[in-house]
Amino acid sequence: MSFDTIYQQHADKVYSLCLHYLQHTQDAQDVTQEVFVTVHQSLHQFQHQSALSTWIYRIAVNKCIDHLRSRKRKRRLGLLFSVFGSDDNTWDGAPHFDHPGVLAEQKESMSRLFECINALPENYKTVIILSKMMKKSQVEVAEIMGSTPKAVESLLQRAKLALQKKINQTEGN
C-alpha cells in the first residue's frame, strides 16, 4: 500500500483526533503532519501485529501528548520570563478554543466542557476522546492505549466521574 493511499484513508480521522486533543486548528495541522512523517519513516518497522489504523492512532495520541507537554513547558518558561520582566519571551498560555467540528451555537458550552476535559489526567482524556468522540470500541481503545478492554472500561468509568466532579467544581465557582 502506498503512502498516499494510507494518507487518504486515515488523514481525516487523524486530523479530527488531533483537533479533539488540541482544540486548535494550526496545532492540529502541525501534529497531523508530524504523525504522517513518522508513519512514512517507520512504515517498514510496522509488524502487522495490530491493524494499521491502530498503529497510526497510537502515534497520533503520543504526538498529541508530546505537543501538550511542550505547550506546558513553554507556558512555564513564559511565566518565568514574565517574572523576570522580559516582555519579548512571554507566552499567554493555552491557545483559544478553535475546533471547526463544533457547531457555532455550541461553541461556548463546548469550550467550557473541553476546558474540564483538558484538566483531567492524560489517560482519562485519551479514553474519553477515543471512545466517545472517535467512537472506538473498547477493544480498539485498549489496543491503542496498550491496555486490556476491562482496564479501559474501568478507566472510562473513573474518567466519567472525574469529569463530572470537575464540571461541578467549575459550576460551583
Add this chain to the structure above:
Amino acid sequence: MSEINKDIFDPLLEVREVEAPAFLLTRIHQAIQQQKEEQAWVVKRTWVISACFMVVMLMNVWLILHVNQARHTDKLDSSSNTTALYSFNNDNNLYQ
C-alpha cells in the same frame, strides 16, 4: 451514571469529524523531502568526519613506524661501527 452519560457525553458525540485540509499532503511531502535531505547531509558529514579520522590515524601510525625505523637504523649503525672497530683490532693482532 446514565444521567452523567446523557449530560456530559451527548454534546461530545455531536462534534463532527473534520476533513484534513488539502494542502496538508503537500506539506507532509515537503517535510519528508526535507527530512531526507537532512539525513543525507548527516550521513555525508559522518563519512567526511570518519575519513578525516582515518587519515589522522594512518598518519599517526606512519609517523610512529617511521620514527621507530629511524631509531632502529641509528642503533644498527652504531653497533656495526663497534663491530668494525673490534674486527680491525682483531685483524691487526694487537695482542699476539
